[in-house]
Amino acid sequence: MxxxxxxxxxxxxxxxxxxxxxxxxxxxxxxxxxxxxxxxxxxxxxxxxxxxxxxxxxxxxxxxxxxxxxxxxxxxxxxxxxxxxxxxxxxxxxxxxxxxxxxxxxxxxxxxxxxxxxxxxxxxxxxxxxxxxxxxxxxxGMPVGEPVGNMIVDIGGGTTDIAVISLSGVVYSRSLRVGGDAMDEAIILHCKRRHKLLIGERTAEAVKRGIGSAMPLGTPTRMEVKGRHLVEGVP
Ligand SMILES: Nc1ncnc2c1ncn2[C@@H]1O[C@H](COP(=O)(O)OP(=O)(O)OP(=O)(O)O)[C@@H](O)[C@H]1O
Ligand SMILES: [Mg+2]
Structure with missing residues (x-):
């Protein structure tokens, strides 16, 4: 068994x-x-x-x-x-x-x-x-088994996989070792540099999900976050 x-x-x-x-x-x-x-x-x-x-x-x-x-x-x-x-x-x-x-x-x-x-x-x-x-x-639900090229892009936390699939096989693929985590890290770095504020991974992810956008937005978006002030060391 x-x-x-x-x-x-x-x-x-x-x-x-x-x-x-x-x-x-x-x-x-x-x-x-x-x-x-x-x-x-x-x-x-x-x-x-x-x-x-x-x-x-x-x-x-x-x-x-x-x-x-x-x-x-x-x-x-x-x-x-x-x-x-x-x-x-x-x-x-x-x-x-x-x-x-x-x-x-x-x-x-x-x-x-x-x-x-x-x-x-x-x-x-x-x-x-x-x-x-x-x-x-x-x-x-892509028709992976058919003799036509289908492209799939999977953006994960750590990797971005891009592949062209045909006849149930990967014809060409690239795997980049960047994904959502890198975006979170960029947000942490931005808060540190621009606002002298130390925020955690979970806060950074919340910012990304809350106000992040893949396209440039006409108007800037805002969000209030809590963290620790780098210079004064207080929340
Ligand atoms: N609505 C959303 N907007 C932006 N990012 C999101 C959203 N929902 C999830 N994410 C991000 O997607 C990532 C997680 O995706 P997923 O669960 O596919 O990754 P994974 O399969 O664990 O990682 P990998 O494939 O790289 O090993 C996280 O970075 C998360 O913050
Ligand atoms: Mg994945």
Whole structure:
């Protein structure tokens, strides 16, 4: 017995898990909070995100992925284990689900290996890696199997994948290691330089989502944010 098969989108910002017959059962931020005093995992996903930027010294919140690839192997393994348990209610130690995992189209063999090993440690019996652009194209209902070129652009947290797909294969692709995270960092830097204000990742993302625009807007938009003043050191 291997249990139910799982499809996993292991993202820099968010991880989704699809379980056979049940649909998307996990959609959580890719964040793990470690308790360094007790050397154990304190929280994963939404719960860990709440801790970001406001953790006591003995809690370390980490993002296991950077730029679309695994940056912290132990954290990634802990996160995957947690999400697999969430995805399979009544998880038993003998369960060995097969896993399909999406990876950016341009990653190295070593990076692919890391994803595979991480899944095996999270109790996968068999791991199949798919190009993320193909998975995304199928997800939005593009006719991927036809002999016509379809372009897909997937802007994630850490990577932007652009691919032309035809006959169920990637004809051409580029994966840029920039995405939403880089925009958040730019907002943090802007607040630091222009307003001498230190804001956290979550605030920066809220600004991006709230008033950000891909097109130039006629009138400037404003938003009030809270942070710490760099010179005076007070909120
Ligand atoms: N409405 C929105 N406007 C602007 N940015 C958004 C919006 N919604 C989500 N984002 C940004 O999209 C990014 C997350 O996208 P997604 O979940 O696809 O990334 P990911 O798959 O985890 O990352 P990657 O594919 O790079 O590994 C975050 O940077 C988030 O701030
Ligand atoms: Mg993604």
């Amino acid at each position: 291997r249990g139910i098969d799982l499809a996993i989108d292991l993202g820099t910002a968010n991880t989704c898990v699809f379980a056979e017959g049940a649909g998307i059962v996990v959609n959580e931020p890719s964040i793990v909070a470690f308790n360094t005093q007790k050397s154990r995992v304190e929280a994963v996903g939404h719960a860990a995100r709440e801790m970001l930027g406001r953790t006591p010294p003995h809690i370390r919140a980490v993002r296991p992925l950077r730029d679309g690839v695994i940056a912290d192997f132990d954290a990634c393994e802990a996160m995957l284990k947690h999400f697999v348990r969430m995805a399979l209610p009544g998880f038993k130690a003998w369960m060995r689900p097969r896993m399909v995992i999406g990876v950016p189209s341009e990653i190295t063999q070593v990076e692919r290996r890391a994803v595979r090993d991480s899944a095996i440690r999270a109790r996968a019996s068999d791991v199949h890696l798919v190009d993320e652009p193909i998975a995304a194209a199928i997800g939005v």
